[in-house]
Every structure is written in structure tokens, then in C-alpha cells.
Amino acid sequence: MQTNSAKALWIQVIRSAFFAFVGTGRLSPSPGAAGRADAGTKGAGKLMKDFIFKMPTRVIFGVGAAARLHEVCRSFGAKKVFVVSDKIIGATEEFKKLLAALEKNGMPFEVYTDTLPEPPAPTVDAAAAALKASGCDMVAAVGGGSPIDTAKAIAMLATNPGGIGEYLFGGSRTVENPPLPVVAIPTTAGSGSEVTGASVIEDVEKHVKLSVTHDSLIPRVAIVDPLMHRSMPGPVTAATGMDALTHAIEAYTSLNANPMSDALARQTIRLVGENIRAAFSNPADLEARGNMALASLLGAASFVNGGLGAVHGISQSMGGVAHVSHGVGNALLLPHVMERNCVGNLKKFADIAGLLGEKTEGLPLREAAELSVKAVRSLNRDLQIPPSLREVGVAREMFPAILKGTMAYRMLAINPCVLTERDVSAILEAAY
Numbered sequence: 001m002q003t004n005s006a007k008a009l010w011i012q013v014i015r016s017a018f019f020a021f022v023g024t025g026r027l028s029p030s031p032g033a034a035g036r037a038d039a040g041t042k043g044a045g046k047l048m049k050d051f052i053f054k055m056p057t058r059v060i061f062g063v064g065a066a067a068r069l070h071e072v073c074r075s076f077g078a079k080k081v082f083v084v085s086d087k088i089i090g091a092t093e094e095f096k097k098l099l100a101a102l103e104k105n106g107m108p109f110e111v112y113t114d115t116l117p118e119p120p121a122p123t124v125d126a127a128a129a130a131l132k133a134s135g136c137d138m139v140a141a142v143g144g145g146s147p148i149d150t151a152k153a154i155a156m157l158a159t160n161p162g163g164i165g166e167y168l169f170g171g172s173r174t175v176e177n178p179p180l181p182v183v184a185i186p187t188t189a190g191s192g193s194e195v196t197g198a199s200v201i202e203d204v205e206k207h208v209k210l211s212v213t214h215d216s217l218i219p220r221v222a223i224v225d226p227l228m229h230r231s232m233p234g235p236v237t238a239a240t241g242m243d244a245l246t247h248a249i250e251a252y253t254s255l256n257a258n259p260m261s262d263a264l265a266r267q268t269i270r271l272v273g274e275n276i277r278a279a280f281s282n283p284a285d286l287e288a289r290g291n292m293a294l295a296s297l298l299g300a301a302s303f304v305n306g307g308l309g310a311v312h313g314i315s316q317s318m319g320g321v322a323h324v325s326h327g328v329g330n331a332l333l334l335p336h337v338m339e340r341n342c343v344g345n346l347k348k349f350a351d352i353a354g355l356l357g358e359k360t361e362g363l364p365l366r367e368a369a370e371l372s373v374k375a376v377r378s379l380n381r382d383l384q385i386p387p388s389l390r391e392v393g394v395a396r397e398m399f400p401a402i403l404k405g406t407m408a409y410r411m412l413a414i415n416p417c418v419l420t421e422r423d424v425s426a427i428l429e430a431a432y
């Protein structure tokens with residue numbers, strides 16, 4: 001007969017395995033009990049956790065590294081690469097240089113720039129048709145989260161039947177065949193999509209943003225080149241950088257955090273705190289750009305393993321209902337959600353305050369934890385993030401739809417506090 005402690009250990013092993021696959025559509029748990037199995041034992045040092053850590057993407061990091069795209073394509077035996085981007089990035093000097101390097105090195109390619117930000121499903125299906133017609137056998141994504149997510153989706157649709165709508169969360173199909181290999185070259189420092197298995201797409205009929213999430217969607221290679229980030233305008237730098245910070249704060253305080261995701265999250269928070277103002281103020285500051293690119297990568301590796309929480313739950317729902325951009329929505333909501341979540345893990349929120357440069361020594365834990373909210377508010381102010389939901393086009397009448405989407409978000413189960421509909425409504429009111 002199993003003892004209670006043996007049972008508890010098994011629950012934990014199963015839970016860790018489940019959440020390590022937060023990402024694989026099939027294996028992800030439904031929001032609920034699994035996420036809270038050890039709610040009473042979370043926190044530093046109370047119980048050594050079992051965990052699984054995954055980070056299968058090969059990362060090539062360096063100034064000028066994007067010029068090595070042909071080498072990566074050759075390493076996969078590619079005959080022709082489908083380069084997916086968007087119109088704005090397609091017009092940048094760095095993008096033109098990247099294509100020139102492919103040409104010079106004899107790597108055949110086709111360029112596709114008809115993607116849209118926060119990709120709507122029909123644009124993904126159109127891009128998939130273009131990929132199939134191109135005869136390409138590899139996909140290179142050059143852009144922020146939107147082109148990278150589009151590229152991941154179409155690489156999967158090239159080898160699996162049907163349209164993207166059928167694969168989104170709750171849909172009728174699952175990924176069966178391995179997608180074409182994807183190499184991602186991020187041009188924003190935020191989404192971290194270059195190392196995640198998620199592709200976030202808008203279902204335009206239902207007005208919801210959903211994801212297809214599967215380990216096979218994780219890009220095989222990420223080429224992270226700070227030079228590709230210099231053309232990013234200030235508002236995009238601010239919004240995407242705050243997305244990276246949100247990933248790290250949510251992963252660090254999640255009930256599913258583990259020692260490895262914690263290490264990455266802490267480094268991400270510190271890097272964003274020290275570099276985002278400089279990257280925002282001086283786009284050419286390559287040191288700040290490089291550190292933000294690194295933060296984006298580490299923050300994503302952290303949340304792939306540790307999970308996310310209520311900020312992403314609300315903001316993803318809001319993205320479908322009110323078309324608020326992902327980074328702006330997260331930045332705006334982050335201090336409000338932290339204010340509510342603080343009490344769920346005072347120690348970790350106090351750590352966040354310290355990592356963001358606040359003086360916490362000698363303070364009672366509650367006060368130290370509150371400083372994390374103050375630090376994020378100060379970042380938002382300096383980065384000129386819009387201060388209220390009203391200013392980004394959210395109307396009170398949209399609250400019920402946003403609330404419904406938020407409560408259905410599967411990672412709400414690992415938010416550091418249980419949040420009821422009333423709590424989420426109060427957060428929306430406070431942010432309004």
C-alpha cells in the first residue's frame with residue numbers, strides 16, 4: 001500500500017511531467033487540480049521538486065550572426081528556403097543584407113512578406129498555400145513573434161492536412177507529422193517565439209487569440225543577432241521588452257517554477273531592468289540591444305518550462321476582443337496583476353524588486369514585495385506605455401468577453417494565487 005508521502009511524490013512527478021510539456025497540445029493538463037497539487041509546498045527550499053527541463057533549440061548568438069543563415073540551411077540539407085517576414089522588416093537594410101548573404105552563398109530562397117501582426121488565421125492559411133507552391137523544404141522566420149508564429153504554423157501545415165483553424169486549442173486536429181525545419185531570426189526582443197512550441201493565431205470569427213502548441217513546432221535553430229534589432233522603433237522596443245519581463249515574472253512566480261526556470265527568469269528580470277531604458281532611448285546601442293535579445297531568449301526558455309499566469313491570460317483574451325497588441329496589453333496589466341499576486345509569494349516578489357534595482361534590505365517582506373510593483377510602474381512610465389485600458393481602445397462593454405476568455409486560459413491554474421471572476425474583474429477595473 002502506498003503511504004501518503006509516496007502518493008504525494010507521485011502526484012508531484014506526474015504534475016512536473018505534465019507541465020514540462022505545457023506546450024504539447026496533447027499532454028497539457030486542463031486548468032485545474034494538477035496546477036495546484038503542491039500549492040502548500042511551493043517556495044524556496046520547502047521541498048525539493050522533481051522537474052523536467054526542455055530547451056531543444058540550437059542557439060547561435062552574435063553580432064552579425066544572421067549572415068550565417070545559409071550554413072544553417074545547409075546543415076539541414078535544404079534545397080530552397082522560404083523566408084517569412086513582414087512588410088516593415090522586409091524594407092530594412094538588415095533584411096536586404098540577409099538576403100544578399102543567402103544569394104552570395106548560393107542558397108536558393110523565396111521571400112514571403114504578406115504576414116500581419118498578431119496573425120489572423122486566414123493570413124496563415126494563405127502563407128501556407130504560398131509555401132506549398134514554392135517547392136521550399138525549409139522555413140526561415142525573420143521578424144517579431146508574429147512572423148515567427150506564422151512561420152511555425154505554415155511549416156506544420158506543409159506536412160499536415162487542413163487549415164490552421166483546425167489545430168488551434170480545442171480544435172479537431174492535432175499535429176501528427178513533423179513540420180518542415182524552422183530557423184528563427186528574431187527582430188524584436190520580447191516574444192521569445194524563437195525557442196517556444198507555441199504559435200499564437202487569431203480566430204477572426206470567434207474574436208479570440210488561440211495557440212497551436214506542440215513540441216514539434218519549436219524552431220530547430222534560433223539565430224539571435226542584435227544587429228537585426230536596431231531598426232526597432234521605441235514603442236515596439238518598449239512593448240516587446242515588457243513582454244519579455246512579463247514572461248520572466250510570471251514564470252518565476254508560477255506554481256510550476258523549478259530551479260532551472262527560476263535561474264533563467266532571474267537573469268531575464270535583471271537584464272531587462274538594466275537595459276530596456278537604454279534600448280528604448282537609443283536604438284543604436286548595440287550593448288543594450290544584445291542584452292535585451294538575450295533577455296527575450298532566456299525569458300522564453302524560462303516560461304516554456306515554468307509556465308505563465310494571469311497577465312497573459314487577460315492580455316491574450318483582450319488581444320482577440322479589443323485588438324490590443326500583446327506587449328502593450330501585458331505591460332499595462334502587469335503592475336495590476338502583480339499587486340494582486342504579491343501575497344501569493346512575497347519572497348519571490350521581493351526578489352523581483354531587488355533584481356529590478358529596488359533597495360529591499362532590512363524591509364519587512366511585505367514592503368519589499370510591494371516594491372516590485374513600484375519598479376514595474378516606473379519602467380512603464382519611462383517607456384511611455386499607455387497608462388490605461390481606455391487609452392488602448394478597450395471599452396467596459398468588452399469586459400464580459402475578456403473575462404470569459406481569461407477564465408478559459410489554461411495557465412491560470414498555475415498563477416501564484418487562485419483568481420476568481422471577481423478578482424479578474426477587479427483587475428480590469430483597476431487597469432481601466
Ligand SMILES: NC(=O)c1ccc[n+]([C@@H]2O[C@H](COP(=O)([O-])OP(=O)(O)OC[C@H]3O[C@@H](n4cnc5c(N)ncnc54)[C@H](O)[C@@H]3O)[C@@H](O)[C@H]2O)c1
Pocket residue numbers: 086087088089092117118119143144145146147149187188189190191192193196197198199200228229230231232233236239240243326327
Ligand atoms: N509563440 C510564442 O511563444 C509567443 C510568445 C509571446 C508572444 N507571442 C505572439 O507574438 C506576437 C507579437 O510579437 P512581437 O511582440 O514580437 O511583435 P510583432 O512581430 O507583432 O511586431 C510588431 C511590429 O513591430 C515591427 N517590427 C518588428 N521588428 C522590427 C524591427 N527590427 N524593425 C522595425 N520594425 C519592427 C513589425 O513590423 C510590427 O509592425 C503576438 O501575436 C503574440 O501573441 C508569441
Ligand SMILES: [Fe+2]
Pocket residue numbers: 191243246247312326330
Ligand atoms: Fe508574451
